[in-house]
Amino acid sequence: MVEPEEIEGMVDALRAVTHEELVKLVQELAYTREEDIPDEEEITKLLEKAVSEHLLETISSEELSEVDAKDSEDVHYYIVGPHAFPDFPFDLSEVIDILKLDRREIDPHKLTQRFSRRLKARITKLRHNIETFAKGEDDSIDVPVLEHRYSDLLNLYYDYDSWLEGEITEMETEILDISKQIDALGTAQDI
Structure with missing residues (x-):
C-alpha cells in the first residue's frame, strides 16, 4: 500500500491536486508496483486522516496562481500541510506522465x-x-x-x-x- 508520506510527496510534486487526481495517482502507483489497488473509499479515509493531522490541507481554486479551464469553481485541492514530511515515490514521475498531470502554482x-x-x-x-x-x-x-x-x-x-x-x-x-x-x-x- 502507498504510505501516507508518499501521498504527501505526490501532492508536493504537483503543488495542488484534486481529490480525483490523487485517487488516480495512488491507484496508478499501486498498479505500477504490482500491489493491490486500493479503492476510492480507502484512499478517501487516508486523505481525511492526513487533513485532520495537518499533513495535507485543502484549498480552493482561489488560492491558485492560475485556474485550469477544466476545473470548476467548487473543486478543492490538496496541498502539503505544515506537519508533512513528504517522501517522493520512486515511480512518481512515471505515474505523473501516464496520467498527464501538470504542476499547479499556489498564490x-x-x-x-x-x-x-x-x-x-x-x-x-x-x-x-x-x-x-x-x-x-x-x-x-x-x-x-x-x-x-x-x-x-x-x-x-x-x-x-x-x-x-x-x-x-x-x-x-x-x-x-x-x-x-x-x-x-x-x-x-x-x-
Whole structure:
C-alpha cells in the first residue's frame, strides 16, 4: 500500500491536486508496483486522516496562481500541510506522465489569507466557548477543556506561522490574551 508520506510527496510534486487526481495517482502507483489497488473509499479515509493531522490541507481554486479551464469553481485541492514530511515515490514521475498531470502554482499571499481566516475562526470559536463557560451556559465546558482547546489553537498558530510565507504574527497577541482569560477563569475556580 502507498504510505501516507508518499501521498504527501505526490501532492508536493504537483503543488495542488484534486481529490480525483490523487485517487488516480495512488491507484496508478499501486498498479505500477504490482500491489493491490486500493479503492476510492480507502484512499478517501487516508486523505481525511492526513487533513485532520495537518499533513495535507485543502484549498480552493482561489488560492491558485492560475485556474485550469477544466476545473470548476467548487473543486478543492490538496496541498502539503505544515506537519508533512513528504517522501517522493520512486515511480512518481512515471505515474505523473501516464496520467498527464501538470504542476499547479499556489498564490502564497492568497494562501496566507485563507489560513489566517481559518485561524481567526478558531480564535472566535474559543472566545465564544470562554464566554459560554463564564456565563455558566454549558456544563460540558470547563477550564481543562478550555486549556486543551487553547493548546490546540496555539500549536496550530505556530504551525501555520512557520509554514506560511506571509506573516500572521498579528494574531499572536490575541491568542496570548485568550491564555490570560483562561488563567483568570482557573484562578477564580481555584484550579
